Amino acid sequence: MEQLEKKLKVIQFIHGFSMGGAETLVKNYCILFDKDKIETIVICLMNHHSPYDQELKDKGIRVIYIYDLLDSVMKGPMIIKKISHRLLGKLLLRSVIHRLKPDIIHSHLTLNNYIEFAAPNNTKLFHTVHTDVNLIWNKSYARQRDFRSAKRLVTKRGMILIALHNEMCNEVNELFRVNNTIVLNNGTFIEQYQDAGEKYALRKKYNIDKEAYIIGHVGRFAHIKNHDFLIDVFNSIYEKHKRSYLWMIGDGSLREDIQTKVKSMGVEEQVIFWGVRTDIPQLLKMMDILIMPSFKEGLSVSLVESQIAGIPSLVSDTIAKESSISNLVHFISLNRDKKDWAKKAMEIINTKRKFNI
Template sequence: MKIKVLQFISSIHTGGAETLVKEYAQKIDKEKFHVEILCFNRLDSPYEKLLQESNITVTFLSDHRFFIDKVHPNLFERAFNKILRYILVRQYIRKMKPDIIHFHLNIASYVNFASPKEKAVIFYTHHSAPQRLLSDRWYRGTVENIKSLIKKYRVHILALHDEMKNELQDIFKFNNISVLNNGVDGDRFRINLNKSQAKQRLGFAETDVVIGHVGRFVQLKNHVFLLKVFRQVKNKVPAAKLLLVGSGELKNKILREAKLLGIDEDIKILENRLDIPEIMKAMDCFVFPSISEGLGIVTIEAQFAGCTVVTSEAVDKRTAISNLIQYVSLDRSESDWANTILDCITDCDEKKIQYYGLESWDMKYVIKKLEKLYEDEYATMHVGAKERN
């Protein structure tokens, strides 16, 4: 009998946590596991079609229309929607009766309210800096809800690296925590496409110096700082172009800021793309000045693609899987960042690229490790330690 796994996340856009859920669902052993995905909202993400084509059941609670067409729902309507969403999550989970519920981001309260079956195993992957659990309003109540789940269920927390594991152990006073890398589909990023071809595909000239970024338009990704850095690069190298890949609520603000800085005509924005490896091949440097990151998996992807990376020190240094990456403090000036970027581009030599520890980041390895964790926890609850051994 297959182990029933529910991957539960708020949405399936093309962010890091969402990409991981998509990869888990597509690549897990279908002979052993039956996987479904539960989300709150449809976002017209290309992942939605991709999962459908892979015959993976994805349920969107927003399909239950409740004031969904209103641009500005009033206070009552917002409260009604939220309460109904809790009820719908509980109905879904009680109907599916998953053996494993694997949730991501700050939706622990929904799992807690759903009261899954007694022998359900709860997995939680933490994707951001652990201190955000204590200080960020977005995570309000998450710690208490996870502690409540720990009291009632077999819970297994997944951290992205050892330091995060230690911090989560301190926060939850709980030891059933494993480190599991956010894997990368290495085969997708090791493609035979040279930089000139990749630039032409995107409408750039071969002589353009393309500075790239992949990430949602949200405050933590620090796009305004990136624009100011790019302006410094542009002052030094007139052929520079900025390529931004992503979507989000701050997109229009970023466009207005670019116009104020006088660089709007040198920026290209691409949304909802599945061809990230091909896009990264066009970049002369991938720049990632995040204010906070749980890990920064996109910097790993960029290195897999052979791209030079300049990132903030908010990104964990375990992402250094090659000699392609440089970490720069956000206390440094925009001019310093620009100089570092241009130095990295100048110094980059494909013949001198060195990689280390790639296997542990490859999605094939990560999936095998995840399957083992699922099977062991399921056996603990349903078979018993003696039979399992």
């Protein structure tokens, strides 16, 4: 009788599933791994109760929330719970990981300080760098502490680093003085976009004017995404074409600030804040263009998804060129003003409509 091959036990470790680009990538990893060969367990510090959490559970993937475990035994006001998270979180994480005995731990974002404390000595370590190294390991104390942990994990534990594109790979190799960083591009599920439906059929279904310009943006509300400039660009488009709408998909700490700006400009009827969504393929299909004026990106999942959906995009030239996998991506400098961006966006929309492409 043939001996059954032992499954590889892999822990994916991330802060929580807030439905950003890194979180989407981790979720996709977990779903796509061959379950006959790999047992995947996700460990999160916090529970965001997002659709991703439920999607993983529906697929039979175990998700462990460290802070939820602490809260179940630490009774009291929120301040007590937060103190317990800070003081006891690492200890509980270490206990959970050692009990699980993983073959591999794959960490994401700024969690190297936790891994350095909690990972067993015989466990293979991987870490994905999801954005520009100068941003993720900036000069703040916490980020520098995480970088020092990452460096020790690389030099003493042989942790393998993963970059999203070639330029990032070179930056990571230089920063850590290594030459073995792996390039692993972001991807997504093509089938979701093939089955999403046709643009104008979807617009008719949702009673959206065929002649309306639908400008879209997918991403968390954070400074790096440059929503402030996006609103200025949209306002310039709206001044030229009154049947224009801006759809903003995502959530984040700066959402209220952007909502305040939208209201102050008098375009609150034209700007739709969709929040966190699970029907992004359908929403993308109804758009005319995706505009992303980000100061920096890793390899944008949203940009890859828009191309699969057949939607053209206008993006800042600071975004990695590897994000462009088609002729649908148009790069433009952030040094150009809002009217230049608006003019270019309208040219792209009108060209696509004229030739029905």
